[in-house]
Amino acid sequence: MSTFVSIFGLGYVGSVTAGCLAHNGIHVMGVDVNPAKVEAFNAGRSPVLEPGLQELLAESRDQGRLEATADIRRAIEETQISFICVGTPSLPNGKLDVSVVERVCEQIGAALRDKHARHLVVVRSTVLPGTAEGIALPALEKASNKRAGEDFGICSNPEFLREGSAIVDFLEPGMTVLGSQSAEDVASLRELYSWVGGEVFETTLSAAEMIKYICNGFHALKIAFANEMGTVCKRLGVDAEEVTRIFTADRRLNISPAYLKPGFAFGGPCLPKDLRALSYRVKELDLELPLLDSILPSNAQHLERAVDMILRLQKREVGLFGLSFKPGTDDLRESPHVQLVKRLLGEGCNVRIWDPNVALGRLIGSNRAYIEEYIPHIGSLLVDDPGEVIRGAEVIVLGTPSLDKEMILSCLSEHQTVVDLVHLSKAERLASNAYHGICW
Numbered sequence: 001m002s003t004f005v006s007i008f009g010l011g012y013v014g015s016v017t018a019g020c021l022a023h024n025g026i027h028v029m030g031v032d033v034n035p036a037k038v039e040a041f042n043a044g045r046s047p048v049l050e051p052g053l054q055e056l057l058a059e060s061r062d063q064g065r066l067e068a069t070a071d072i073r074r075a076i077e078e079t080q081i082s083f084i085c086v087g088t089p090s091l092p093n094g095k096l097d098v099s100v101v102e103r104v105c106e107q108i109g110a111a112l113r114d115k116h117a118r119h120l121v122v123v124r125s126t127v128l129p130g131t132a133e134g135i136a137l138p139a140l141e142k143a144s145n146k147r148a149g150e151d152f153g154i155c156s157n158p159e160f161l162r163e164g165s166a167i168v169d170f171l172e173p174g175m176t177v178l179g180s181q182s183a184e185d186v187a188s189l190r191e192l193y194s195w196v197g198g199e200v201f202e203t204t205l206s207a208a209e210m211i212k213y214i215c216n217g218f219h220a221l222k223i224a225f226a227n228e229m230g231t232v233c234k235r236l237g238v239d240a241e242e243v244t245r246i247f248t249a250d251r252r253l254n255i256s257p258a259y260l261k262p263g264f265a266f267g268g269p270c271l272p273k274d275l276r277a278l279s280y281r282v283k284e285l286d287l288e289l290p291l292l293d294s295i296l297p298s299n300a301q302h303l304e305r306a307v308d309m310i311l312r313l314q315k316r317e318v319g320l321f322g323l324s325f326k327p328g329t330d331d332l333r334e335s336p337h338v339q340l341v342k343r344l345l346g347e348g349c350n351v352r353i354w355d356p357n358v359a360l361g362r363l364i365g366s367n368r369a370y371i372e373e374y375i376p377h378i379g380s381l382l383v384d385d386p387g388e389v390i391r392g393a394e395v396i397v398l399g400t401p402s403l404d405k406e407m408i409l410s411c412l413s414e415h416q417t418v419v420d421l422v423h424l425s426k427a428e429r430l431a432s433n434a435y436h437g438i439c440w
């Protein structure tokens, strides 16, 4: 049986979605408030300039699979799935304006009042997490007098196309993300996309909405970072192309998921020192590189989040697992755990620490000098028995993944709170009454 889809908003996203779906045998009805766009669609002309789109639209229009209308009732009555592809611009203060998404939902909802068959509404416009559930869904329910999940479904399906290569991006996407509240809703969307390349991810509505922002945030970060590094290279007379080529060739740590897992602040003998050195050199060169300069303050803020999280519990007896800056080393230099201990002691907490890699007697050189300057009496806080750390604590801070979880579990009482800084997987988490992940 053919699938009939309506597309609300015939701008870049709507036109490309319409052209690509129609090209793959789906019947598409475009809807736009702009009569010129409706007219262009019906004439088989593309309302936007995008390589290859004109041909796709003309071909589908000629084969009877593509038309456009301003009649919303007809679009809802004659199709099974509606994609919302309207604009979501910035307001002058930066806030996202989702008023058009809301208005379209009200219009679709009003048309759904008289429709008996189940309909699926898909939010494809870029919207912040919670919009599908908190704005689109209530608007649809109110206007239709029907219930989401029962009479109609709602999904989130963010668009990842890039203008200029939008058709290839649609047909061979890096990924397809389908957010929903129910298996029934997502099944018809999965079926609709069965022919596109790349991996399909099914998730919640808000996770799907957030993925779009993480992607765009990361892409923007990469561009700004590359531009700042190129700027330093140029000023230092270093070949930026050569540096970038070699930098991106490392697929283990550089172009990879490494370091992209939410966790605790970074530290250790290299990253903070090297960032400071580069920032200082940049200042000497009279350059302004705000992204580079923002990394250490961002890291310090993350450390403060851990301090706040622990202090807000209003419990003073803290047990910390892990002191060195990462597992498998006894290096304490610029360890964020050491800084965390110092902050907590300063706030009046009592802290006991277990880290089998750290034996103060064995520390030598700059590592020893660092800890003696930073927390001279740290020796009195370190204990050999991990059970002792738990027994005396009201808050247990997990700062290393190298934990004997069974032992911890056997000592843990229901009054104790766990603060996780290392991002244990859900399966690994301790069955504690109170568990707080620092940023998850």
Ligand SMILES: NC(=O)c1ccc[n+]([C@@H]2O[C@H](COP(=O)([O-])OP(=O)(O)OC[C@H]3O[C@@H](n4cnc5c(N)ncnc54)[C@H](O)[C@@H]3O)[C@@H](O)[C@H]2O)c1
Pocket (backbone or CB within 6 Å): 008, 009, 010, 011, 012, 013, 014, 031, 032, 033, 034, 037, 085, 086, 087, 088, 100, 103, 104, 124, 125, 126, 127, 159, 160, 161, 162, 163
């Ligand atoms: N352009 C991109 O490269 C791109 C890529 C990914 C995601 N997005 C997101 O997709 C969404 C759409 O972006 P765009 O660039 O296609 O926008 P656009 O401004 O080009 O198109 C929006 C269309 O919606 C129409 N419209 C407005 N109100 C309407 C209504 N009530 N009913 C029907 N149509 C209506 C407008 O007339 C216009 O044709 C935005 O949320 C955007 O952030 C855009």
